[in-house]
Amino acid sequence: MMRFVLRRLAYALLTIWGVSFVAFIIIQLPPGDFLTTSIERMGDDGAVGEAQIAVLREQYGLDQPIWVQYFKWISGIVLHGDFGQSFVYHRPVAELIGQRLPLTIALSIATIVFTWAMAVPIGIYSAVRQYSLGDYAVTILGFLGLAIPSFLVALVLLYVSYNFFGQDVGGLFSERYIDAPWSFGKVVDLLKHMWIPVAITGLAGTASLIRVMRANLLDELRKPYVAAARARGNSETRLIVKYPVRVAIAPLLSTLGAVLPAVVSSGEVVAIVLSLQTTGPLLLSSLQTQDMYLAGSLIFAVSVLTVVGTLISDLMLGWADPRIRHRYS
Amino acid sequence: MTVTIPDGTPPRTEPVTMSATDPRRRDQASQWRLVWWRFRKHKLAMAGAIVLATVYLLAIFADFVAPSTLDQYDTRYTYAAPQTVHVYDDGDWGFYTHPYTMQRDPDTFEEKFAVDESTKIALGFFVHGKPYEMFGFIASDIHLFGPVHAGDPFYPLGANAQGQDVLSRVLHGARISMSIGLIGVLLSLLLGLLLGGISGYYGGAVDTVIQRVIEFLTSIPTIPLWMGLAAAVPPTWSSVQTYLAITVILSLLAWTDLARQVRGRFLAMRHEDFVTASILDGAGPMRVMWRHMLPSFTSHIIASVTLAVPAMILAETTLSFLGLGLQYPAVSWGVLLQEAQNLRAITTAPWLVLAPGIAVVVAVLSFNFVGDGLRDAADPYRQ
């Protein structure tokens, strides 16, 4: 088990290193010297003098080869938690991300929980009652869930709630809590607002997970060990929950690695449409204003979050599946 | 067999009705014929295929099919609501719609459209409208349908902020949205075949490296990454350049699934006898891969490619919707949806969301249905 954990950890670190590289490329990508544009913008405000520009050039190693720049950037992050400076907000990137990332994490976790809570029972129902009316309904809804982009659902919901209920479903907090410090009331308020983006974001994931669960379970239901358990005198319910469902859920756990990036992806877009205080809208605006340190760091942070999530799910899978647990012991 | 069945007693057989399952016919049919027989039985897939064929035809001939051209606008009809098109007129066939009247709300000074039931706008087929050049060289002014008198307002799916016909824009938008999926998937397929093939054929260290790269790409959320890459496309580029750039960006992250499947097939097939035989015959790796291995799973590849198209369409739509993909004046369904990004636009003109939105959903659904049908039909020898 220890070897398994170490191996997964090594993979995760390697992936994070790769992600940092990609993020750095994105920072460098916009045409022209990224600092020049940023400095021009700062210069417009009349806030920077020649000396300050020189300091910035020195700080980011702009006159040095690209790998030195990368090294300066990554060592700043690793050693000092310094993600650089946002030129639009005139604040450290780390501070800006720090405000937004916890909500992104909360939303992502809530979405995963929602997805599972919906998909597993529906998938079981659909497989056990194969070809029933309910199964067909689930299948149709599943197809739709996969075909409708989440931002479209968000748009339609915005329209419906505004036009028919005269209410804006955007945001994660009521007005009086937006700038308020964290309190019990604020958490309750958050939970009240959260289910809408969670449901929208989780729609596609739920649809695909239902399909996976249904297919897995249908495969398992035909296996002889189910007939063997039935031949021992188990009741149908007990039989299905104890045997095939348990076997069918194991590969589902391993899909978490694929579901999580998708959930984070569509979560960012939904957040933009519903203007939530997560990383999504910040990423979009930073890209629009070419605030590249902020944008690159956001992509980095969100990706690291996903990689860590996948790592955790991998470890959970290893713990849940005796075949993996024993292979490495 | 020497035993003959005497006359007068036909063999007792259970009823077998479907000709496609007749063993004699089945034994002689080619692989593709078998795939087609299986596919044909899949009703949803057939429906999807018909819808897709229609959508592509509409997209190709959008200039002719759409009642108005892309540069046509009329600010008098900002956010005009969809008109009802009548085909039945007082006990007889008639093709018409009603014009709008403008009323200004005395309190808010907001302009509102009302339908003027007293007059009719005659509609017709093959009417003369704004001139266009189809494919850049066929000049014409004939539109499949539209108002008989050019210039009469005709907004069957409503108008946008500039008073442009949403229906025409959705039809034109199909060109980019439906083609970017295909071209992007073809690019991914090329990458996937190349890398997946190398990975699965050679195995070993090459395989490990490529597998790590694939794992890496699938473990990071695609949309933020796409956003970052797409934002780097210079705004000064032309529509065509942007289109190509976005296509490349989309396929850069989308080839992994196809590569994985190709690899799996190659790995499974590497030790099949017919592959060994062709290697022993002295065929080079490229020849073995292209001539012997690939043809045996072409049907599976086609199914996977079909299932990969919707993801591409959705990705383009999402990027353009966020303003990071294609930009006005290019027209794709995502660009159209971007016009509906703010709450005011949605509440005053919901058709801006619904028309391109439904188009996206229908296209994606059809591709999924066809892909599912193909996947089921891909292996005709499986019983």
Next chain:
Amino acid sequence: MSDVILQVQDLQTHYLLRDGVTRAVDGVSFDVRRGRTLCVVGESGCGKSATAHSILQLVDEPGKIVGGRILLHRTHGEQAGQVVDLAALPARGKQMREIRGREIAMVFQEPMTSLSPVHTVGDQVMEAIRLHLPLPEKQIHERAVDLLDRVRIPNPRRHMDSYTFQLSGGMRQRVSLAAALSCEPALLIADEPTTALDVTTQAQILDLFAELQQELDMAVMFITHDLGVVASIADEVVVMYLGQVAEQTDVDSLFHRPAHPYTRALLSSVPKPGTRTRLAPIRGGVPSPYDRPSGCAFHPRCDAMMPGVCDRGPVPLVDLDAGRAARCMLYTEEVARDGEPVR
């Protein structure tokens, strides 16, 4: 006849498929007696597994028991001495569940797949006991250890916590057997339990079967396609062909004076030690169930086929001497009278 545990009478199990109806079991009758082993023999697709599954109502969709009776003479619990028709019980009902694992237990063909990969050996052996016997948990555990010991699993206490993927094929089949015997059933149905095993392991498992049968005085219904297995464990034999009983006989007669041409063909297709005769495979293959021959189902492959007789009309199951029977025109009165050879 108090020894009879199970009477199958004119059982019919059909599969209602889109392309037509497959009569997997088409009017099968036989008895299974206490302390005796009945072997059901036939090529794959002859309906022997479907027969076994029908008895416990385990036939999967779209299969369905459409006729006949399966009479179980109950020996356990309050209803001992009563006779119940299993074919008439609802498949998912409480009564059927009480019989499964308690009075009739079953061992399946594939030891790889007939045990759950994510549950321990102990869990699966104890399950039937937990379901059927009101014992305290500690006693259940002891009983399971004892069972593993009886099926010769070394170090049974340790293996209670093993997973099946840690065991060899033969060990897994022993675990299946332990689970099946856990409530000391009156009838054990074994559906080709040794087919997936290598020959040495197969012999060990067959010995184990015989031994445990003696100990527990069980009736055993053993399904196999292997005549070698039949020779080593059977008392009575039912030979099946395309869902019907072709021949019913005791084991000695099966090998020394087979009645049905199909049985003879089967016997000459397996090697016999000490003889140097050429093996004769049966001509052709088992016909598709959709394309069943008229008359005797075996006539297109039969060496003794009589044109005009065997290929028309249904063939009755003709009683021979000493409880033997064969479904063959050779033994019908009219053919015998007309001077055709009766063997």
